[in-house]
Amino acid sequence: MMNFTFEELNLMCIYNSGGTRQELISALREMSGYLEADETELRDLTTSALAKLEGMSDEDFAALELVPDFAE
Secondary structure, X not given: OOOOOXXXXXXXXXXXXXXXXXXXXXXXXXXXXXXXXXXXHHHHHHHHHHHHHHOOOHHHHHHOOOOOOOOO
């Protein structure tokens, strides 16, 4: 199973409207197309999350608990 950071998991929660791994990948790719040049931290976070999502199976994705936790 992929080791997502706290920030990656929260980002994935925000964009996980479809519920499937492929829909989340599509949503993150679309969002990254709107990022400004100076939004490097968010771009890096999105790139990292996408790489991990693309490297995992749909079964592993289904086992993730994508519930936002903004309390940190």
